[in-house]
Amino acid sequence: MTDKELQLLVEKISLSYFAKKFNHKAYFNNRLKTTGGRYHIQSHNIDINPKILEEHSYQTLLGVVKHELCHYHLHLAGYSGKHNTVAFKQMLNAVGGSRYAPAPKNKNVLKYVCSNCGQIYLRKRRINTNRYVCSKCHGKLIKRG
Template sequence: MTDDELTLLVQKISIKYFNKKFKHQAFFNTRLKTTGGRYSLKEHWIDINPKILEKYSCEILIGVIKHELCHYHLHLDGYSGKHSSNEFKSLLKKVGGSRYVPILEKQKSLRYVCQDCGRVYIRHKKINSLKYVCSKCHGNIKLS
């Protein structure tokens, strides 16, 4: 998907769910790391993290676009558009936007250590340490 196609999609969603026109540009921004999208208060641009399409579906992308459009329209209507504001919360709920893109958030790494040989295992997901044993010595591993 190109930036122009993305902008077209944003325009469509804006009309369909907000009944208002999106008159600015949307871009894929590879510099976004943990957020799915960003709205620029100064330029009125919407930046979208291209990883959303790589990792997820169009449905998630639409949820993120709706979220950024809430910022966009509230801002242009003179509201703060902050996440904590009532206007933001109720508009987001109304259009069914996503509150955040959970899996793009920084993954916390977990450190497991073999109780017998001391070998360290780094995992991003919690594992059942009763079921898994050390691959080197078959000792028990424990979250440290």
């Protein structure tokens, strides 16, 4: 999906779910790391993490777009638009937005499983399974994803 397509999608969702126009810019931002999307209070633009589509689904993207549009419309209507406000929660519920933008998966975490007892080990770095064994039972570790 291109920035242009995202822009059209946000405009469409804005009209059909909020009955209001989205008059600013929506674009993908590769630099977003910990969040699926962001609404900018200064510029009123919305940026979306492209990983949402790559790692999740179109449905997830719709939920994130609705979430950011709640911030957008509440803020422009003079509300704070913060997550913990009644106005935000009500609007989010009404349009079926996602409560939290799903964080992109952390590709750096490696998973190892003990072939003997099933103990799971999460490691940031690759480990040499010929040298390192399960600390519980000394079974052989197998890499899983």
